[in-house]
Amino acid sequence: MTFLSRIMLLKSRAHFSTDGQRGGVTANNLTIKGAGKRKSQMAKNRVGVVIAGFCLVYAVIGGRLVQYGYAQPETVSSILPADRLMASRPDILDRNGEVLATDIRTVSLFAEPHKIVDADEAVERLQTVLTDLDVRDTYRKLSSDSRFQWLRRQLTPKQQSQILALGIPGIGFRPEKRRFYPGGPTASHVVGYVNIDNRGMTGMEKYIDNQGMADLRALGMTTDAPLEPVKLSIDLRVQNIVRDVLVKAMDKFKAIGAGGVVIDAHTGEILAMASLPDYDPNNPVGSEEGWLSRMANATFEMGSTFKSFTVAMGLDHKKINMNSTLDARYPIRLGGFTIKDFHGKNRILTVPEVFQYSSNIGTAKIADLVGTDAHKEFLTRIGLLTRMQTELPEVAMPSQPRVWKKINSVTISFGHGVSTTPLQTAVAGVALVNGGKLLNPTFLPRTREQADQIAQQVLDPATSTDMRFLFRWNGIKGSGKNARVEGFDVGGKTGTADKVVNGRYVNDKNFNAFLAAFPIDNPRYVVLSFIDEPKTDKGNGAALAGNSAAPMVGDIIRRSAAILGVEPKFGEDGSALLVSY
Template sequence: MSFLSRIMVLKSQAHFSAGVYDRFGAPSGMAIEGSRKRKTGQARSRVGLLIVGFTALYAVIGARMVEYGMKEPESVSSILPPDRLMASRPDIVDRNGEILATDIRTVSLFAEPNKIVDTDEAVEKLQTVLSDLDVKDTYKKLSNRTSHFAWLRRQLTPKQQSQILALGIPGIGFRPEKRRFYPGGATAAHILGYVNIDNRGVAGMEKYIDDQGLADLASVGMTSNQPLEPVRLSIDVRVQAIVRDVVVNAVVNYKAKGAGAAVLDAHTGEVIAMASAPDFDPNNPQEGSKDGWLNRMSNGTFEMGSTFKTFSTAMAIDSGKVSLKDSFDATNPIRIGGFTIKDFHGQRRWLTVPEIFEYSSNIGTARMIDIVGMEMQKEYLTRLGLLTKMQTELPEVKMPSQPRVWKKINSITISFGHGVATTPLQTAVAGAALINGGKLIEPTFLPRNREQADEVAEMVIKKSTSDDIRYLFKLNGVKGSGRNADVPGFHVGGKTGTADKVVNGRYANNLNFNAFLAAFPIDNPKYVVLTFCDEPLDGEQHQRIAAYTAAPMVKNIVRRAAPILGVEPEFGEDGSALLVSY
């Protein structure tokens, strides 16, 4: 049999053997049908299992997606959180556009403890770059293997970042941040304030900016790292530098506990410069002393001494009950309520109103205010803003203090500056109202023109009264205690005040609070300057009173700042004689 024949026979046998036969040798139809149904059932079962499997798989995936969607973002090096660290703060600039505060890019060091290989080695290496590293705290952070993120040091320098990178420590990384930078350092510290480690305003105008809505936007993640429109202040950084220099030198030269000064535009209420010492560097606020954080100009209250005689004289004249031609008996001290009111420079005679101002007579001022009356005195001081909290952008503003119950003795002592404690800045603001024609203008650290100032101004005294006060300021600047503040060509006028400090409830005659309220040029005042020196132990010619401490401070400020402010000097009685050469 050939090979092909054998193949055909085998194929035929396989065909018949594959069939199913009944007992008579014929194929069974029922067996074939059962086999078909069994195979169909198996197929359906397999498809069903596949459907159930895929359904379960997608259900698990969906559940995990919901879980991840509702879970707080995990801070790991590969997944940055909704980054508020990079949110921009607006630059702060002075009135001329000079930058006072800006953001700079920096980085912060973090670790993923679960990826740290050798904790001891990591800490030792980091300590070679960060010498002040808290070893115990860092070791504790890095030893927590369940932790995926931990800050190690915020705001590194570029050099520190480079050195740490060179160490090659696994599980250590950097994140970009923004740091606030103040080019002038402490120059305008109490005006600008400072920010915390997360670039949020803590004090000064930085906090004011956050309070205007920036903090709310940051809290809901709506800030961005795009540059913002700069915030322009009324400050002139050139004058600010001069004022701070004078204030800091006063603390050193007069061995004082503190000192301060402010320059205001008399017609707009703009604060051109303000400084308080001791102060701090806003770039490193924590390194300053606690005394340096206190803004004595707006957040410290003091009995302003004889500068208050300016307000007492103004209200006496404005009431119509007193004129410059009137005289008062200052021959003998006044005894009232167990107290004796006497003069420091007693003339022991009747004094005219200008003489009362020139000689700073407590007796004469007390007799004037007695005519005015206590109720009118309170009303005038309230109208001048000296008994209420000052309104301005700066958050650090303290409420003045006054007697709970006013008695006649209180009225008398308050007339010459004892019994009411106000902030130096609000004293300067009230003083501006007395020499600018009678308009009280709330102080501002933002630019404001005269038209805008007139909209918020309030007439508190008559213009004629303001004219009289300017005359008295000029008189005192030429003949009285203000002579030490005079600057040739700029005609400074004002009123000194030397107040005894209260120690343990009693006035100490060896500790003074000295102040000088001034204006220039006094014939047509444009600016008000107030200086103070707290508890000086020395002064010019070794005198500790205001004429030899606070007044020379005004002189130094005006001498250096007046040309910058565009005030032209005048020489000669009519201003016609010009200084041609030196």
């Protein structure tokens, strides 16, 4: 084969080879394009599956959220929302802005039993910090099937840090607020206290809840934002003086109870009110004996202090006047009872002498002149037979005979047969000296203008003028002498009542009271004190009101008059000044 022939043969092979390769390239392109479409479709399917999966997950979550939204709170969680646990109560202040009650932040200890590894070990560790822990009860809680259990409410910061250091799994702390009373028992019966859940139980704490705060809390509408403080009419300085006087009198006379109140005669504001025994609202548990406010929530026969109202009734009904005389020479026998005078003069007495010598016979005759029905109407009008209206929730209802007969009217005239609260007696006493205006007592600030709008005229102003004279007369010449304070014109009426034991009056257990006002020429304040079952070296009941309750009022006025803004007056006309060198 020639050289030329070989070249032609190679070209021919090359030509066929190129055509085959071109055909192969076309076939391969079709193969690659088909595989790419399949892979793209698979990717789209996978993305769709993932999207569907996410949609399903979020649909389940959304459904559960809706379910929780419609579920009752108890089925959602055993732990209250933090904002409800931390809900604030308003501070309680005295009239000068001194804090009587406030909130402080604290924590409470809880457990999640399902996370507790060893209940026995957890109890043993907790007991090293909380030494008074109830081991059996705590073990029961930690070994239960529940998901939440309170272990101890309101821990101290030191206890919290010590428990944290123990490192017990399943143990936690919840922020709460605790009510703190800086004055302790000083005004416990007025301020009241709250329970472990910060809900008002007594006193003005309960009053605050009754004004709508409890309803807001129940609806979950309270927050931890500070609230506007609640200011009371109480003056903490005077309150402390009153309580201190009661404590000393209780100790001196070995009495079972005592009480005192100071009231503004023109506004009805309570400046101070205390009752013993009392309690510390910071730790009310275990002080059950002191929970009862003997001033407002207990009733007593007020004894001869009621003679003030009997004489005022006679004057107001025009049955007697200041120049009238009453025959007190002989005892009165009525319905099998004999009524006689404790300090009888056995002679005819003037009205001031009836008041001064506290004549049972004289007041009984005044009640007889007025009549039984009018007597009952008068005591109702002056507020002694109905439940007193005030902010304090704990107010007792007075007791009286179911049917008033003449014998009832006679004995009630000198303070036996009707039981009222000491606070109620003081409030009625305000009307005797302030011109005859009855004012519902208030523990909130009240101006004189506001008081005039709600005052009820229950006595003729002339009757009130006469009663101020009689109070002053008795303060100078009668049983109120031991309450007089130099520079301050104090007048009042004592009451020594035998107590009822097993349905009978006994003469060795007394309830002594003194109703007073000062300065008596133009009274600004009414003060009442009482002491229950005072004792002396002479035996039970030997301490009469003039020697026990009256000096208590004198001490209160002596120490608080300057704080109350009452200036002393000396000399016959009050123009002399006390000069100290």
